[in-house]
Amino acid sequence: MSDNKQSLAEKALEYHSSPVPGKLKIVPTKPCVTQQDLSLAYTPGVAVPCLEIKKNKADVWKYTNRSNTVAVVSDGTAVLGLGNIGPEAGMPVMEGKAVLFKTFADIDAIPLCLGSVHGADGRTDADKLIEAVKPLEPSFGGINLEDIGAPACFKVEQTLKKAMGIPVFHDDQHGTAIISLAGILNALKLVGKKIEECRFVMNGAGAAGIACAEYYISAGAKRENFLLCDSKGVISKSRTDLNPEKARFAQETDCRTLADAIKGADVFMGVSVAKALTREMVASMAPGAVVFAMANPEPEIFPDEALAAGAAVVGTGRSDFPNQVNNVLGFPGIFRGALDVRATDINEAMKLAASHALAEIVCEPMPESIRGILCEAYPEDAKNGMFDGEIPLKNTLVIPKPFDFRVVPRVAKYVAKTAMESGVAQITIDDLDAYEKSVAARIGKEF
Incomplete structure (x- = not known):
């Protein structure tokens, strides 16, 4: 282990153990x-x-505090990039998620890492997990499912959404989809393309990949314009090894590899593994290509390589590159809005509203107070002119930054509004502009 990595490891362990565990x-x-x-x-x-x-x-x-309390539920089978490490080892991540809920949205989140919900193979037993979560409803205003392995996570979320009268949201599926769509919409705006006309290639067909593809379709993309790839290649109708979720995306195609699939594509979305995408593949894409390489800690391709190969806009999951797809841009505001109207669900329309709220923020004039905060929080980006211009939208800023404190109030406003319009809200907010300001005040980030 290098000195830098050792230093990070030591700091992380000290942070989690001192002064109290x-x-x-x-x-x-x-x-x-x-x-x-x-x-x-x-x-x-x-x-x-x-x-x-x-x-x-x-x-x-x-x-009671039920109206402001969310359960962060995991069985530890798909924890970040660590895999199936078990519920005990997943606890620091769930605590971290609770910290973000509180810091960014003043939501009280309780980490619940569940044992005895696994099969003999150590993987998620969907039925056991469902039966463990359903009885929690009287204590919580919402359920955030976290780090549950595919394909069980699909059944778990779908079943709980039907069975429970409070929002159930699997952030690993939907968070990446919501944030990345905001970036894709703005990227396509920059290159003069429309989502319904674009060809998409999705590399990675687990929970996040399938959810992203379905979500982009709900936003206007065409199913026939999608090619999905997994570790065995293109998901085509000739494959006989597909689960039901993958089978929905099987196409009649002669493409067999990612290199075949990506030729002429407008958008690449990767939720897969490091170095899966080469410069040659990017160069074979359509002009004005949009590349979102989300693998962590090392993306499918590094931004400088993708840009050198001809990509117009590049996003990743990392904070040290522009256009980070960071789920903290989504779940705090989404749950804030859902809780404040006592929504019974977080439906597709509410998710789309969150994406449009995020996309809107970088397309409107930036208040000087926000610009100052961002320049202080991201000094290197500020030096490179990321926050310059009355309208800051540019190829290095198609997604807001986490410390743009307009994000949570705006997302909450759009989500609450859409919950009311779609019939899942049990409380009515009459003045949504005043509500947006009240959320900003609540989190101590008035601007």
């Missing part, structure tokens, strides 16, 4: 410093709201 704690929102406080917080006073909720279950939202 972990990254979270629970803090009361009401005083408990007198005898009267104690009698209100617990017995005998606590019996009063209990009886009110018994009479009307909906009062649980009024008298």
